[in-house]
Amino acid sequence: MPPWLPLSFSERGPGSEAPRLLTLLLFALLSTLPAAHARIALPRILGHSMVLQRERPVPIWGTAAPGEAVTVQFAGQQQRTTANAAGHWQVLLQPLRASATPAELTISGPANTIRLHDVLVGEVWLASGQSNMEYTMRKNSKVTRPNVPGQNPVDELDYAHNPAIRIFLVNRKTLARPDSTHRNWSIAQDSALRAFSAAAYFFAKELHQQLQVPVGVISSAVPGSRIEPWVAEAAFAKDPVFGGQKIDGDPGKFYESMIEPLAPFALRGFLWYQGESSCYLAETTTYTQKMRTLISSWRSTWHDADLPFYYVSLAPFHYSQEKAQVPLTRETLPRLREAQAAALQIPHTGMIETTDLATAEGGIHPGFKWEIGRRLALQALRHTYKKKEVVADGPVFDHLKVRGRKAVVYFQSLSAPLVSQDNKPLTHFEVAGPDGVFHPAQARIKGKQVEVQSDAVKHPTSVRFGWDELAQPNLFAGGLPARPFRSNKPADVVSAR
Structure with a gap:
């Protein structure tokens, strides 16, 4: 009984x-x-100390008993809904103004009330990729100290205590599980920051300094990962290039556990730092198409085809000396970079150059993550936040003209004058004639162009620049390095914007 x-x-x-x-x-x-009411539960991305995206609708969602009423209150708004037959519910907060004043977000139902404390409103970005994105602030504190004026970025852990910068580190094993503590967001300081992405943190720091609003950044990265696991498997199946093919690399593996559960958390955009694994596979045009599929897949997941996507071109490294599944040469890295640049034809994308950010100490993991983060922030400031005074790109090749024995390189519209960064003669230019054989060339700046010539080439037809895995050229503009290029790009390589 x-x-x-x-x-x-x-x-x-x-x-x-x-x-x-x-x-x-x-x-x-x-x-x-009546049956007993089920307690309201929230996804892990919703929690204390989070940052909500300003100036756009903000979804708040979770689970409850089917048919159960749920009320969400924040910043003077009150939204009500009812859980559907599967127990899922969602409301949309109307666009919010940026606020650095901690506020409380309340979600209530018949069985329980959840109060999320210390919630800010500002800018939110999702950072993903492989080991160079995962590279932690703990590692950043151990690299060789650069000789820079003022506060040294290697010592950032000693100074970081800005309550307006918040971080969320994705745990692959637990992201999809509800969490009753709601304590997965942290202020960017102390132990939470030590385990967080250095590139993502320095991006957030620069963004906050320039915009003066709270910034939240989510890091979801896996060392050694290829691009395929970050793409929804269904996206490959629907893609006209990959549809019907068997795609290796575990498609969807990390997307399903580390990206999809974050949606529909409101974001401003994405950051991407990956490609090293793809370079070991000597990928070229297929990598471009995979980036297209990834970007469209993520934008589709968030139901926003215009979400910005900014990414990192790979730094110099001796791939040709490494063991790999396929033969690698000194041109393997430049070709992969070319494939990365080709993805710039996709609207609302941007790429930073890193040819000057390599050291023997860092190897495939260069330690200049403070500069990586800053340059990614420059992309966002110029192209997303429309700050016209910001220089976000170095010189980018446009076209070539031949004048006698000289090949004249023209660049896309420059935001700053061309310079030799070390005041020495320009380096890593090569020129070829009708035979297609490239020879080292002399190059000099002439206004907005660069004149290139070689005594070994009487009738130049093409020029290439920085076309070697270890090249660290000195052609800059606005403090940013020029993008490597070859003027004789094959027809199957999609041109960059």
Whole structure:
């Protein structure tokens, strides 16, 4: 018998019929009462100390009992909804103004109320990729100290305590599980920051300094990962290039566990730092198409085809000396970079150059993550936040003209004058004639162009620049390095914007 029945009823012998009838009547009465309410639960991305995206609708979502009423209150707004038959619910907060004043977001239902404290409103970005994006602030504190004026970026952990910068580190094993503590966001300081992406943090720091609004950044990265695991498997199946093919590399593996559960958390855009694994596979045009598929897949997941996507061109490294599944040459890295640049034809994308950010100490993991983050922020400031005074790109090749024995290189519209960064003759230019054989060339700046020539080439037809895995050219503009290029790019390589 149930423990809540009186002993006089539950312990009577088999000959007593009246108590049995009464017991049946009690069970019948209880069966007509409403079922117990299920407690409201939230995804891990919604929690204390989070930053909500300003100036656009903000989804708040979770689970409850089917049909259960849910009320969400924040910043003077009150939104109500009802959980559907599967127990899922979602409301949209109307666009919010930026605020660095900690506020409380309340989600309530019949069974419980969740109060999320210390919530700010500002800019939110999602950073992803492989080991160079995962590269932590703990590692950043151990690199060789650069000789820079003022606060040294290697010592950032000693200074970082800005409550307007918030971080969320994705745990692959737990992201999709509800969490009753709601404490997965942190202020960017102390132990939480030590384990966080250095590139993503320095991006957030620069963005906050320039915009003066709270910044939240989410890091979801896996060392050694290829691009395929970050793409929804269904996106490959729908893609006209990959549809019907068997795609290796575990498509969807990290997308399903580390990207999709974050949606539809409101974001301003994405940051991407990956490609090293793809370079070991000597990928070229297929990598461009995979980037197209990844970008469209993520934008589709967030139902916004215009979300910005800024990414990092790979730094110099001796790939040709590494063991790999396929033969690698000194041109493997430049060709992969060319494939990365080709993805710039996709609207609302941007790429930073890193040819000057390599050291023997860092190897494939250069330690200049403070500059990586800053340059990514420059892309966002110029192209997303429309700050026209910001120089976000170095010189980018446009076209070539031949004048006698000189090949004249023209660049896309420059935001700053061309310079030799070290005041030495320009380096890593090569020129070829009709035979297609490239020779080292002399190059000099002439206004907005660069003149290139070689005594070994009487009739130049093409020029290439920085076309070697270890090249660290000195052609700059506005403090940013020129993008490596070859003017004789094959027809199957999509041109960059």
